[in-house]
Every structure is written in structure tokens, then in C-alpha cells.
Amino acid sequence: MLVKVCGMRDAAALAEVAVLTPDFLGFIFAPASPRFVGEALAPELVQALPASIWKVGVFVNETTETIVTTAERFGLAAVQLHGQETPAQCEELSEAGLLVMKAFSVGKAVDFTALLPYVPHCDFFLFDTKGAAPGGNGAVFDWDLLKSYNLPVPYFLAGGLGLEHAPELADLRLPGLVGVDLNSGFETAPGVKDATRVGQMLKALRPIVT
Numbered sequence: 589m590l591v592k593v594c595g596m597r598d599a600a601a602l603a604e605v606a607v608l609t610p611d612f613l614g615f616i617f618a619p620a621s622p623r624f625v626g627e628a629l630a631p632e633l634v635q636a637l638p639a640s641i642w643k644v645g646v647f648v649n650e651t652t653e654t655i656v657t658t659a660e661r662f663g664l665a666a667v668q669l670h671g672q673e674t675p676a677q678c679e680e681l682s683e684a685g686l687l688v689m690k691a692f693s694v695g696k697a698v699d700f701t702a703l704l705p706y707v708p709h710c711d712f713f714l715f716d717t718k719g720a721a722p723g724g725n726g727a728v729f730d731w732d733l734l735k736s737y738n739l740p741v742p743y744f745l746a747g748g749l750g751l752e753h754a755p756e757l758a759d760l761r762l763p764g765l766v767g768v769d770l771n772s773g774f775e776t777a778p779g780v781k782d783a784t785r786v787g788q789m790l791k792a793l794r795p796i797v798t
């Protein structure tokens with residue numbers, strides 16, 4: 589199971605979590621989020637992270653130009669699009685050399701056919717719980733809705749995941765599921781990850797991590 593730890597904005601916590609070598613580290617560039625990177629992290633700090641960790645910029649309805657400029661500034665190799673971004677914008681970002689992860693909000697039902705135009709332009713999908721904010725709502729959705737997923741794009745499961753979900757996630761088998769996204773459930777304050785809890789989750793999901 590791939591693990592993405594999202595919403596990094598505290599330099600000390602970032603250093604502690606990076607040592608645990610999650611597969612992906614996420615940085616939020618949505619100004620309305622309490623996890624907005626803003627001036628909290630120097631670009632050089634993000635650029636200096638181990639090359640083995642994918643650095644992901646999370647954006648909500650930003651222009652392609654802003655996303656590409658931010659990615660270059662922080663040395664991001666991947667983008668997570670967490671708003672109403674179009675398939676055409678996914679294509680532009682993919683052509684700019686970025687790994688593209690398109691997030692979709694899940695409510696009481698999902699229509700996977702609506703995702704078909706995104707298939708050729710995305711490396712991953714991410715399913716998150718529909719809520720008041722575009723992301724980071726800290727709520728879990730009904731994972732059974734993903735049992736009928738039949739598209740060729742692998743996806744991450746997100747939305748309110750916490751350490752209490754570790755046993756269920758370790759055994760979870762859903763078509764297309766390749767990873768999980770850890771965010772507000774692993775914080776001592778918004779944007780301050782608790783490396784101890786992240787480490788425990790990694791150990792549960794990737795038992796070879798010591």
C-alpha cells in the first residue's frame with residue numbers, strides 16, 4: 589500500500605516525517621486551507637527532501653501557470669488537483685511533466701462514468717469525502733462505494749483516515765486501490781503532523797518499516 593502524508597507546513601514535523609520515508613509528501617497551496625504552505629516552508633527545504641519521496645503540490649482551482657510555477661519553485665514532481673479542474677487542465681499539467689492526481693469528492697453515491705474523460709490524462713485518482721471544504725474535512729465516506737470501480741487509473745483513498753483505521757486498511761482489497769492519504773487524522777494542530785502516529789500507521793500498512 590502506498591502512503592501519502594499530506595498537509596505538511598511545519599519544518600520540524602516535516603523533517604521527522606521525511607525520515608519515515610512515506611511514498612508521497614503533500615504540500616497544500618490552497619490559500620483558504622489551515623494547512624496552506626504560504627511562507628511557512630522555504631522552497632529550499634522542500635527541494636532538499638529525499639529524491640525517493642514524491643513531492644506533491646495540492647491545488648484547488650488554480651491556473652496551470654500558477655501550478656507549474658509553484659511546482660518549479662518548490663521542486664514538486666506531482667500535483668493533486670482538489671477542485672473542479674477539467675480533463676484539459678490535467679492534460680496540460682501532464683504534458684508539463686508533472687505526475688497528475690485528480691481528486692474527486694464522494695457523497696452518497698459515485699458515478700464513475702463521469703471520470704472517463706480524465707482517464708487518459710491522470711496518473712492517479714484520489715477519492716475524498718464530500719464536505720464543507722474542498723478537502724481536509726476529517727470525515728470518512730462509505731468505502732463500499734468503491735467496490736464497483738472499474739477504470740484503469742489507480743487511486744488513493746482519502747478522507748478522515750486515522751490510526752484507528754489501520755487494521756481495516758491493511759486488509760482492504762478494492763479494485764484500483766493502491767494507496768492511502770493521511771492528513772488531519774495525524775496532526776497535533778493543522779499542518780503539524782504527529783510523526784509518532786504517522787510511523788505507527790506506516791508500520792501497520794507497510795510492516796517491513798521499522
Ligand SMILES: O=C(O)c1ccccc1N[C@@H]1O[C@H](COP(=O)(O)O)[C@@H](O)[C@H]1O
Binds near residue numbers: 618621746770
Ligand atoms: O487538508 C486541507 O486543508 C485541504 C485543503 C484543500 C484541498 C485538499 C486538502 N486536503 C486533502 O483532503 C483529503 C482528506 O483530508 P482529511 O483526511 O479528511 O483531513 C486529503 O487528500 C488531503 O490531501
